[in-house]
Amino acid sequence: MYSNRLIFKTSNDDEIFYLKDTILINFGVLRNGISTSKLNSGTNDLYNSVFNQHLSQEKIDYLENHDICQYLINECNSLNIDYKYSTGLITLAEMKNVSIVFKKFKNMEVTAVVTAGVRTNSSRAGDEASYWEDNGEFHFGTINIILLTNVCLEKSTLTEAFMTVTEAKTVALNNLRIPSQYSNGFATGTGTDGVAIFSNRDSQNILTNAGKHSKLGELMAKAVIEAVSKAIRKQVWITNKSQSNALVRLNRYKLDINDFYETLDEDKLEFIRQLQIDSKKQDNVAITSSILNLIDEIENNLIKNRMLMIWRLK
Template structure:
């Protein structure tokens, strides 16, 4: 399928300035793209199909949202050629332009600036991991051979602009700190991996660019977590990543205050609850049960309890807790649920629970019993 072409003039006429740094970097919105124009004497490190690595000659960096026809094209065509053509359409020199691809909407970009004295750090992030969120070390989803592979969507793209002068090694250290900060944002949101039961550390196609000002007399040599530059990088990236994920994926503290959402990464869904209610209790009214389940699921007390139980499962998978000790503790915790919700009746746990089954199966049994008894 051919890509729908746009005329260069149409791109130029649609440029809209949405942000400008104090040192002259200009961020434009144009259609399904964001373009960051760089003044002269900027150096950068960037993970990109075109003009990636360490550069001192880039004029611009773009972030382009793919439409379906473009995705279809990229599954059979070369990505670098497509990106060079995208740069040309924007009126940029493809030899001095780099960029990223995503399916995230440019309306959901987050731009956060943090300052301390003479240091200014700006993070520009688009983020979406509802399809492609993964955890480092998950089983691979493709094998690349001679540049050919299946194109995946869902990406966190980060551009970090620092107003000070950073060497190549300091730029790389800045990249390390920024990637850690992105992971902090995902960990604090308990973003699920789509390829394992773990918490995501990113998407499978994330990209990042770090830009510094070689004209600045403020030469910084450290960007680690102990440095003020590292602190500003961390704070700006965490805030921008969270803000963009909230806009794009509705991933935020409110959406995560839901038992069913927390259970998704363990492949537990409402149908598992209904099947148990129907088979164990002959519950006749699925619609009413599902309404009660979703109300129960959003109770902050329930979410806090299930989060504690799921963390025990995580600790077991990490080798930090023995399976026996974690399961025994989890069973003890879930037995507190009726009292926590002020239900006078107490189930017969000897009949309700089976310690030979998994923690999750036993949780479904206890929480289903509570749901059915809360409505009476």
């Protein structure tokens, strides 16, 4: 798709490069920001660059016995960037599937740079843990979001932007009805997502709100929702069309094909063929989704179980 070349440039002269297995962004202005990376994490007043990197199996094997921060420093050196003023995200998603979305309102601009994979690591906040940490066990990121804006944000506004971006990611997953791999609920993210947000310290336009009521928050959220959706489509081929399927909707309950077939007296291959056809019919998708929604309502104590029994009898 790309080969060691410039793939996008913002109005602030931020240059986004595709470098084999890395997306590198060299900033054209002084930037402060907030990052979940192990390298220069939290809020910092000066960043010169940020990168997002796909981990090959060789690098995964290396990281099993090496410090993550030192690994990121080494990567900065290989990219010829100063690690003291950079931060980096790592993931198993491939960089060729990056999604870049630009949004603008008057003199306000937002650019989202996202990679995403959700088939094996999607989870819902509050699910049973998939691991517990002891002495720094390492797990890989799946949805990585880098967000740039041309306006200036102080630390408090950056943290507010972080909340808006996180909620927007969840909206994108909910719009596609991505299931959690660890429960029957819908995913709110993956277990190891990464986020890095940067503002323009050179700008005289200092904004004090990045929440959902603000125009900046709206731009950020819309950019992230669109970018995450596109990145998921590129990486794992999950789309609105692929999710419009009764069997797909039932996946979060881990049903086996034999659960449908075992009480029937007919050829299994023919049954599966017909089931695949019927699962895409919109009436069946609507009925399945309605029933699953009722189950969700009951599990969340929004509808009493006896009301479902009455509805069934009718």
